[in-house]
Amino acid sequence: MKLALPPILIYSLRRLVQAVPVVILIMIGTFLLLKLAPGDTVDALVGDMGGADAQFIERLRVEYGLDQPVWVQLWRYMEKLATFDLGWSFVYEQPVSTVLMDRLGTTLLLMATSLSIAFTVGVALGAIAARRAYSLTDNVISTLGLIFYATPSFFLSLMMMLLFSVKLGWLPVGGIKTIAGFYTGWDHVWDVALHLIMPTAALSLIYLSFYLRLMRSSVLQVADLDFVRTARAKGAGETRLMFHHIMRNALLPVVTLFGLQFSTVLGGSVVVETIFTLPGLGQLAYQSVIQRDMNTLMGIIFLCSIIVVIVNFLTDLLYARLDSRIELA
Amino acid sequence: MTVLDTELRPAEPSRAIVFWRRYRRNRAALLGLFIFAIVVLMALTAGFVDPGDPLRRAGDPLTAPFVDMSVPLGTDQLGRDILSGLFYGARISLLVGVVATLVAIAIGVIIGALAGYFGGWVDDVLMRVTEAFQTIPNFVLLLTLVAILGSKIEWITLAIGIVSWTAPARMVRAEFMSLRNREFVDAARNLGVSNTSLIFREILPNALPPIIVYASVIMALSILLESALAFLGLGDPNYASWGNMIGQGRAVLRTAWYCAAIPGIAIVLTVLSFSLLGEGLNDALNPRQKQ
Numbered sequence A: 001m002k003l004a005l006p007p008i009l010i011y012s013l014r015r016l017v018q019a020v021p022v023v024i025l026i027m028i029g030t031f032l033l034l035k036l037a038p039g040d041t042v043d044a045l046v047g048d049m050g051g052a053d054a055q056f057i058e059r060l061r062v063e064y065g066l067d068q069p070v071w072v073q074l075w076r077y078m079e080k081l082a083t084f085d086l087g088w089s090f091v092y093e094q095p096v097s098t099v100l101m102d103r104l105g106t107t108l109l110l111m112a113t114s115l116s117i118a119f120t121v122g123v124a125l126g127a128i129a130a131r132r133a134y135s136l137t138d139n140v141i142s143t144l145g146l147i148f149y150a151t152p153s154f155f156l157s158l159m160m161m162l163l164f165s166v167k168l169g170w171l172p173v174g175g176i177k178t179i180a181g182f183y184t185g186w187d188h189v190w191d192v193a194l195h196l197i198m199p200t201a202a203l204s205l206i207y208l209s210f211y212l213r214l215m216r217s218s219v220l221q222v223a224d225l226d227f228v229r230t231a232r233a234k235g236a237g238e239t240r241l242m243f244h245h246i247m248r249n250a251l252l253p254v255v256t257l258f259g260l261q262f263s264t265v266l267g268g269s270v271v272v273e274t275i276f277t278l279p280g281l282g283q284l285a286y287q288s289v290i291q292r293d294m295n296t297l298m299g300i301i302f303l304c305s306i307i308v309v310i311v312n313f314l315t316d317l318l319y320a321r322l323d324s325r326i327e328l329a
Numbered sequence B: 001m002t003v004l005d006t007e008l009r010p011a012e013p014s015r016a017i018v019f020w021r022r023y024r025r026n027r028a029a030l031l032g033l034f035i036f037a038i039v040v041l042m043a044l045t046a047g048f049v050d051p052g053d054p055l056r057r058a059g060d061p062l063t064a065p066f067v068d069m070s071v072p073l074g075t076d077q078l079g080r081d082i083l084s085g086l087f088y089g090a091r092i093s094l095l096v097g098v099v100a101t102l103v104a105i106a107i108g109v110i111i112g113a114l115a116g117y118f119g120g121w122v123d124d125v126l127m128r129v130t131e132a133f134q135t136i137p138n139f140v141l142l143l144t145l146v147a148i149l150g151s152k153i154e155w156i157t158l159a160i161g162i163v164s165w166t167a168p169a170r171m172v173r174a175e176f177m178s179l180r181n182r183e184f185v186d187a188a189r190n191l192g193v194s195n196t197s198l199i200f201r202e203i204l205p206n207a208l209p210p211i212i213v214y215a216s217v218i219m220a221l222s223i224l225l226e227s228a229l230a231f232l233g234l235g236d237p238n239y240a241s242w243g244n245m246i247g248q249g250r251a252v253l254r255t256a257w258y259c260a261a262i263p264g265i266a267i268v269l270t271v272l273s274f275s276l277l278g279e280g281l282n283d284a285l286n287p288r289q290k291q
Helices: A007-036 A041-049 A054-063 A070-082 A096-131 A136-150 A153-167 A185-223 A226-233 A238-275 A281-291 A294-322 B015-024 B027-045 B082-118 B120-135 B138-149 B153-163 B166-179 B183-190 B195-231 B242-252 B258-285
Strands: none
Touching (some): A007 A070, A007 B120, A007 B138, A041 A294, A096 A294, A136 A185, A136 B258, A153 A185, A153 A238, A153 B258, A185 A238, A238 A281, A281 B138, A294 B138, B082 B120, B082 B153, B082 B195, B082 B258, B138 B195, B166 B195, B183 B195
16 A cells, blocks of 8 residues: 655655755764864863873873774764764853753844845835836835845944944844843843844845845746736736736745855854844854854854754745645655 | 847957947946946055055044045054055955955866766765755854964965855856757767866856856855954954954944944945946846846
């Protein structure tokens, strides 16, 4: 008897299996980076203890398996990563996974808000610009898109700080909440929201321009296709044409870009979180580089990669849902 | 839709002239070329036109722009000439942009060509590697590479190239997959041409136009990456860089915001010029593409 799994499930399982070699390659990559970095775990440990004699150091090396051949070390390293044991942070005196989990929430919140704003506003503006192609509206939208595309996130952040914090005094300069506030309930939510306005705006304004530009050209392209002409000939109104016939098809490349861009946006949060001193993964990555905390840095790479793999998986599913032509099985 | 009758046309003007005619049709692209020319001129004349060393004191600290004509755009908190920083910064930005782009395109062409030409397991392996590189957030990887290699300008440039090759690799692969079974390639193959010259002499020249257009995007992104590194204080301290000037200007944002704003505008204009340049190149190299 043939197993009757729904096609969407088979499709998602296959996508998951395809992600496995990528994750394994990333594990090998972080191992190589750790090996390339000057100093190993024992050096860090001894440095942390304030020095030790040569014999003791030798014994530690054996204990940590650093005397083993490289491929044995690699295998042990991968075994540990697979159970999400990311090693010990000698800066924070905590397991790396604990340090990361403390920071994950802030970054995910920042990502979710700024990406949903960037995507929806970008798609909407792109569609409007394409509908009124080569008009004044289109020119204004397209020019603004080009300028934000060219603006470095740190520069945009600084200028927003200058305007809204220094000159106008409306928004807090940085941090995730007022330290001495001790707010609870809705006051706390409001406080965090106020602190997130500028970082979210900075990230979304810059990535918005990517979606805007792609959506504009995509709508222009789809609007020329035969099926749109047919729908128009059959008397479909412009609004129905736009939402029912054009948008759904024009969205496909934008959804693809969303998946492809996600890791870039996550990388972009390093700069924005550092400027606004948001205690997220990005700021942690910057601090780890400054403090030479390689274990934490590798942990961030691994965790970020897992997040990217999950987001890509979800966008694939969304794509399959939007594009009924796609072969699921 | 008009059908071009290529057989019956009179002698064509030279390729460069055709290229220029198509390019100048796009007015925004002309503006891009103009800004780009200014930036190149600044990079070339740094040290001649504006004699000041950008890392040395040139006047009173925090002189506002247009006050003292020996330092026309003012000075930062250490009294360093901002205009001179702009000139030398243009040099670093362009240098990093061009070399990092060449590195990225070189890696991308090799990986993409091998994957697209041979297909099969070669393609599978190389594409998984590409996906792995795409999965790691590129700025985090860049920080890590700089932490390991150090902050010398050569290493920073190489690291930027290493984090930027995936998109060109995918483009080259797609081009190769569509070109590898064309008749002219089959014909060359039947004549006994080796794989290496099939890849580099027959297919690659035909795959280049979209890659040249995309090079302007990589260049813009490389300049943004370098400036972000320098802004965070991880750039090469021996060279003036726009990103670094903005990073320093951050400390005096309240009193002297121009210290950060002037180099910031320089970055925006430079990156903008690359985007516009790319659009012009696209019009000139792929004239049949609808836009």
